[in-house]
Amino acid sequence: MIKIWGRRSAYNVQKALWTIGELNLPYEHINIGGNVGGLDQADFLAMNPHGRIPVLVDGGFTIWESNSIIRYLCATYSQNHLWAELPTRRSLAERWMDWELATFQPDFLALFWGFYRTPEALRNDQDIQHSSERCQRHFNLLDAHLASQRFLAGDEFTMGDIPIATSLYRYFNMGIQTPEIPNVRRWYDELTKRKAYRENIMIPFDELYGRQTF
Ligand SMILES: N[C@@H](CCC(=O)N[C@@H](CS)C(=O)NCC(=O)O)C(=O)O
Numbered sequence: 219m220i221k222i223w224g225r226r227s228a229y230n231v232q233k234a235l236w237t238i239g240e241l242n243l244p245y246e247h248i249n250i251g252g253n254v255g256g257l258d259q260a261d262f263l264a265m266n267p268h269g270r271i272p273v274l275v276d277g278g279f280t281i282w283e284s285n286s287i288i289r290y291l292c293a294t295y296s297q298n299h300l301w302a303e304l305p306t307r308r309s310l311a312e313r314w315m316d317w318e319l320a321t322f323q324p325d326f327l328a329l330f331w332g333f334y335r336t337p338e339a340l341r342n343d344q345d346i347q348h349s350s351e352r353c354q355r356h357f358n359l360l361d362a363h364l365a366s367q368r369f370l371a372g373d374e375f376t377m378g379d380i381p382i383a384t385s386l387y388r389y390f391n392m393g394i395q396t397p398e399i400p401n402v403r404r405w406y407d408e409l410t411k412r413k414a415y416r417e418n419i420m421i422p423f424d425e426l427y428g429r430q431t432f
Contacts (some may be wrong), residue, residue, distance in 0.1 A: 239414025250373030311378025364401035
């Protein structure tokens with residue numbers, strides 16, 4: 219039985235839970251992190267020395283880093299569906315996963331923390347503007363890419379969609395101005411029809427509003 223550690227409101231945990239849902243895998247969830255704490259406990263640090271969630275254990279094997287967890291789950295359980303065996307085809311998905319981690323997520327989290335998780339009186343409008351503009355550039359780029367295909371790696375849903383699309387529900391609902399991105403909207407609308415997306419990503423996040431601690 220797969221075990222996954224991490225609070226359901228955490229962006230990176232949501233990616234892993236969504237993947238588990240897509241693959242219809244039975245799992246045990248251990249709520250940890252945020253106001254529940256526990257990430258500094260010795261038994262948790264023995265699994266992930268970085269003290270971060272998510273952590274996944276499958277058959278006694280431990281994995282940390284959300285995108286590595288997605289790759290592991292899809293390679294092991296998706297029967298060539300979300301994970302392409304052919305390296306060239308798989309690279310079409312993997313580039314978006316790496317881009318999400320290295321480029322997109324730092325700007326998206328700067329916006330989410332600067333705007334949504336900072337109490338209004340403490341917000342730095344200039345920083346928010348800066349990260350909002352950077353996010354708009356990323357979303358415009360995604361919009362152009364999605365003009366000619368249904369999903370990020372082609373016309374089928376793959377693991378490459380998961381990391382970036384995890385941000386969409388919050389981006390469209392956190393109360394900031396978003397650019398005209400009809401192709402991203404169409405992609406999002408399509409994802410909202412997926413049960414696993416609705417159950418793991420489209421969940422209220424107002425408990426995080428104005429809360430600067432994890
Ligand atoms: N690059 C790591 C980042 C892990 C990370 O920073 N996770 C956050 C939640 S999104 C965390 O552990 N926060 C501490 C907490 O929730 O208490 C990954 O993708 O797994």
